[in-house]
Amino acid sequence: MQSKFINMKYFLYSLVSIFAITAISCQSFSAKKANKKSCSVSKETTIENSRLDSATNFKQYSYFIGHNIASDIKNKGSIDSLDLKYFHLAFNDVYYNDTNRLSTERSQEILKHLTDSMRERQIEAQAEQFLPNKISGKEFFSTLKSNDSIKFTPSGLAYKINRVGYGAFPKESDNVSVFYEGKLIDGTIFDSSYGNQKPVQLNLSGVIEGWTEGLQLISEGGEIELYIPEYLAYGIQGKAPKIEPYSSLIFKIELVQVQSAHRGHNHGPGAGHHH
Numbered sequence: 415m416q417s418k419f420i421n422m423k424y425f426l427y428s429l430v431s432i433f434a435i436t437a438i439s440c441q442s443f444s445a446k447k448a449n450k451k452s453c454s455v456s457k458e459t460t461i462e463n464s465r466l467d468s469a470t471n472f473k474q475y476s477y478f479i480g481h482n483i484a485s486d487i488k489n490k491g492s493i494d495s496l497d498l499k500y501f502h503l504a505f506n507d508v509y510y511n512d513t514n515r516l517s518t519e520r521s522q523e524i525l526k527h528l529t530d531s532m533r534e535r536q537i538e539a540q541a542e543q544f545l546p547n548k549i550s551g552k553e554f555f556s557t558l559k560s561n562d563s564i565k566f567t568p569s570g571l572a573y574k575i576n577r578v579g580y581g582a583f584p585k586e587s588d589n590v591s592v593f594y595e596g597k598l599i600d601g602t603i604f605d606s607s608y609g610n611q612k613p614v615q616l617n618l619s620g621v622i623e624g625w626t627e628g629l630q631l632i633s634e635g636g637e638i639e640l641y642i643p644e645y646l647a648y649g650i651q652g653k654a655p656k657i658e659p660y661s662s663l664i665f666k667i668e669l670v671q672v673q674s675a676h677r678g679h680n681h682g683p684g685a686g687h688h689h
Contacts, residue, residue, distance in 0.1 A: 590617075
C-alpha cells in the first residue's frame with residue numbers, strides 16, 4: 415500500500431491563500447480541536463451575510479479554496495495549532511516586503527519537522543488499519559510451534575529444510591541463483607519463478623531479512639521452506655499491490671547456485687522496511 419504524503423511546500427503555500435483572501439488576524443487557532451476564537455477581519459473583506467451564494471464568483475472561489483484547505487488541516491491533523499497573528503505577519507512580509515524573518519536553516523528545519531510529523535501520523539493510522547494482519551501472523555506462528563518438523567531461529571524465523579544440498583553454503587554478501595514461490599499465510603500465491611526457464615539471480619544482502627537469514631541454512635542444490643514473520647519481511651510498508659503491511663509470508667526456495675560476492679541483479683523479494 416503506497417502512502418500518499420502531501421507535498422509540504424505546496425501545502426504551506428496553499429494554506430497562505432486562506433489569509434491572502436480573507437486577511438484574517440487572531441491570536442490562535444486549533445485545527446485539531448476546532449476551537450473557535452474571535453478573529454478580527456479587515457473592513458475590506460467584511461462578510462455581510464452568513465451565506466455567500468449571491469457573492470461574486472471571485473469571492474465564492476476564494477472562500478471555496480480557503481474552506482477546503484482549512485478542512486484538510488482539520489481532518490488530517492496536519493498541524494496541531496497555528497498562531498494566526500504570526501501567520502498573517504508572514505503573509506504580509508512575503509506579499510508586500512518580500513522578506514523572511516526566519517533563516518534558511520531554520521526554515522528547512524521546520525519544513526522537515528512538519529513533513530516528518532505528517533509521515534508519522536500516516537504511519538500510525540496505517541498501523542491501526544492493518545493491525546489484524548499482525549494479529550493473524552502471531553496466531554499463525556503459534557500454531558507452527560506445535561509442528562515438530564519446523565524449526566525456529568532466535569530472530570523468530572521459522573523454517574523446514576526439505577533438502578540440505580550438496581555444495582557451497584552462501585554468505586550474506588554472496589550472489590545466488592534460486593527458484594522460489596511466495597505465499598501469504600492464507601495460502602494465496604503472490605509470486606513464483608517456477609514458470610521461468612532460468613533461476614532468479616540476486617544478492618543476499620539486498621533481499622528481505624528472512625531470505626538473507628534463511629538461505630544461509632542450506633547449500634547448493636538444497637530446498638527450504640521459510641515462514642517469515644512480518645518484521646523480517648516487508649513490515650509496515652508492505653509491498654503493493656499484493657502484500658499488505660504487517661503480512662507474514664511463506665516461501666519455498668530452491669538454491670540452484672552460489673556465486674562470487676560481486677553484486678548481482680535483485681529480482682527476488684527486495685529489502686523490506688519494518689518497524
